[in-house]
Amino acid sequence: MAIMKDVAARAGVSVSTVSFVLNGIYKQHKVAESTAKKVLRAAKELGYHVNSSIELSPSSSVRQKIIGIFFPQENHATDLGKITENIYQYTAMQNLACNIMIIPYQLKRLPEIIKNIDWKNLDAGIVVISHLKEPLNSGDFPDELPLVFYNYSDSRFNSVSCSSxxxxxxxxxxxxxxxxxxxxxxxxxxxxxxxxxxxxxxxxxxxxxxxxxxxxxxxxxxxxxxxxxxxxxxxxxxxxxxxxxxxxxxxxxxxxxxxxxxxxxxxxxxxxxxxxxxxxxxxxxxxxxxxxxxxxxPSIEMFHIATDLAFQLIENPEIKPVHRICQCKLVLNESLSI
Incomplete structure (x- = not known):
């Protein structure tokens, strides 16, 4: 399965340029029309999901909803590929339309990254927390931000976690x-x-x-x-x-x-x-x-829930925060059986 890094290599551009193009915000970042076309062509050749609503013509004024995925740099890139693919598949099944912007962050620098984001370009954000014991002070984030925490429980924000x-x-x-x-x-x-x-x-x-x-x-x-x-x-x-x-x-x-x-x-x-x-x-x-x-x-289930919560925030920013807990399951196969 192709990821943004593969598209960037094929098009001969940076990963951030690929992200701007595939999220439909390349004009704000002064990416040339010819470069945008090259990125889209590379994405289609590799079978990377390209949202059909992305327009390259200057007359386009409709902007799709953009969900930012705040992803820890220390975490493994293959997890990110599966996450984005799951979100695209799920939104297509639910007849929802969105683009995804990947926003990498370093552990301990998440509050700084979130505060410096231009929220005019994002409709909601899903914050991936990979470490269960991650020291996170949610008081560092303004209440009005449309955030959903994944793999984390927080009473101030919408969140989803699981129990093993x-x-x-x-x-x-x-x-x-x-x-x-x-x-x-x-x-x-x-x-x-x-x-x-x-x-x-x-x-x-x-x-x-x-x-x-x-x-x-x-x-x-x-x-x-x-x-x-x-x-x-x-x-x-x-x-x-x-x-x-x-x-x-x-x-x-x-x-x-x-x-x-x-x-x-x-x-x-x-x-x-x-x-x-x-x-x-x-x-x-x-x-x-x-x-x-x-x-x-249950990462797929958790991201389905996180995506639903993100869209609910987009439609109703005043929604009361909810937290959902999913359950892990033990699947016995040949490598260890009773």
């Missing part, structure tokens, strides 16, 4: 019942993904439940397929190979599994594996070899 408590407890109960002797953990050390924070919560619950993992069995690697492969090689060199592997996310798990297989150490026969992942990955990973047991974060 029940599904994590179910996985803990299975681990207790099966009585694994050696448990290993693979976690990412950079570019965190949205599900990584829920994985950390799960590990805390494991410890509270009497499930302990030796410090030497924690493998921290680059948060990528390559990192997962490195983790697998390290685990293969252990004197005692683990009977259970817990992975922070599906990318690390998918990077590790082929390395184990090439070394005749197969999942689930020689070791079992459980991971955390997003619901957008579930259809593919249920057909993965082996199919992956996952605590599934």
């Amino acid at each position: 408590t029940e599904s994590s407890k179910q996985l803990c109960d299975i681990i207790h019942t099966k009585g694994y002797k050696d448990i290993a953990v693979i976690e990412g050390e950079n570019s965190p993904r949205i599900c990584d924070s829920y994985f950390k919560q799960f590990l805390e619950l494991c410890e509270q439940s009497g499930i302990f993992v030796s410090a030497k069995n924690y493998i921290s690697v680059e948060n990528s397929f390559y990192g997962g492969a490195i983790a697998a090689r390290k685990l293969l060199n252990f004197n005692s190979r683990p009977s259970l592997i817990l992975s922070a996310n599906t990318v690390l798990a998918q990077g590790a599994i082929p390395v184990f297989a090439r070394n005749k150490f197969f999942i689930p026969y020689n070791t079992e594996l459980a991971t955390f992942g997003l619901d957008s990955e579930l259809p593919y990973l249920q057909n993965h070899i082996p199919s992956l047991t996952m605590v599934v974060i």
